[in-house]
Amino acid sequence: MLQSMTGYGSARLDTDQYSLHVEIRSLNSKGMDLTVRLPRFLSEHEYEIRTMLTKALVRGKVSICVDYNKNKAQRAKSNINKELLKAYYEELNTAADMVSGSKTDLFRLALHMPDVLQQDQGEDEEGEADWETVQPLVQQAIESINVFRADxxxxxxxxxxxxxxxxxxxxxxxxxxxxxxxxxxxxxxxxxxxxxxxxxxxxxxxxxxxxxxxxxxxxxxxxxxxxxxxxxxxxxxxxxxxxxxxxxxxxxxxxxxxxxxxxxxxxxxxxxxxxxxxxxxxxxxxxxxxxxx
Known part of the structure; x- marks a missing residue:
């Protein structure tokens, strides 16, 4: 049965830490014309991805995009250096007494002083997802586009x-x-x-x-x-x-x-x-x- 070279397939994975979205599109072409867009942590696996697509899709102007996004709540998570905050606050309070200034915004000022708010690095963004996680998604997207092509x-x-x-x-x-x-x-x-x-x-x-x-x-x-x-x-x-x-x-x-x-x-x-x-x-x-x- 005939298959079209035109097609679309996708696969998605959402966790508490990140989301992964694999999207494959194809148009007609005389040969295999493949464009790959990947996050940095997958760069060493580009050849494997190209091999998977070439073997499964055979021919067409094909593009694959893998989007990786860290969870917003995870990105916003931060720690407060309490000792440093206390020191800044006491310094500001002393300075306010010296000049008889207002003490209304001392806490806000102390909170935004250097190194008081520290971003929780944890595992870096690229370490939270790996090739073993992405590979099944790529395969799922390939199967999806092949169903589209068959239809x-x-x-x-x-x-x-x-x-x-x-x-x-x-x-x-x-x-x-x-x-x-x-x-x-x-x-x-x-x-x-x-x-x-x-x-x-x-x-x-x-x-x-x-x-x-x-x-x-x-x-x-x-x-x-x-x-x-x-x-x-x-x-x-x-x-x-x-x-x-x-x-x-x-x-x-x-x-x-x-x-x-x-x-x-x-x-x-x-x-x-x-x-x-x-x-x-x-x-x-x-x-x-x-x-x-």
Missing amino acids: EGKALTTEIMSYLDRIRILLAEVEKQDPVRMEHIRNRIKNHIIEVSTSDHYDQNRYEQEMIYYMEKLDIAEEKVRLINHLHYFTETVYLPEPTGKKLGFISQEIGREINTIGSKANDSAIQHHVVEMKEELEKIKEQINNIL
Whole structure:
């Protein structure tokens, strides 16, 4: 079944100390175009993350972002140096007595003196989460984006197969018109033979050979058979388990060649109309294949 290259997946972990959010996005691309954004404590594991994504997602313009945030309550936690606070307060109180100043804000002033409020460092931010914590989240996000890609692939499969079925219907119309076209050609040739047979330079053997050559150049039987085979091969490829986007692109090129040859050889306005419609449907298929894994 087809998979889209477009997708989105995420995974999240929230603890009392921190939150981790892994987000993966992908768009269509000819190859694997990977962008990685990580917190510093994961920098040494970038290669492992790239390997995981390349193996699982195969192709696409892929970006992964790992956001790490410490809990606000943890960041705000601090200790008061009580001895230093007391010393500052007593100094300020003595100074206020000396100048007969107000003592209303002495505590606030002492509290904000240097080194009174000390941030509780504890474990540093990067030590609170490790690779063993992040790796399962990355894997979970990969699984999430693959589910997204598969769902998009189902919709693309339905759409592409509808275009392919339309080509089959138009080819059936060409099959119906072809005998009529050939009869018109035969009649024109017969009339022409009658006209030229009275000529003094008429060579019947050479003329018959030229007519046979002409009829063979107008015959589209082989092109119709090859086109039917290409359509069957395309359908079989769509439902293969492995990624088939590039392969479908090559088959589409072969389908296009047969359609173009039918159009150039047919020399019939009704068939030409069907050929133009087949080309339109094939262009729709090619446009969608650009987003197929």
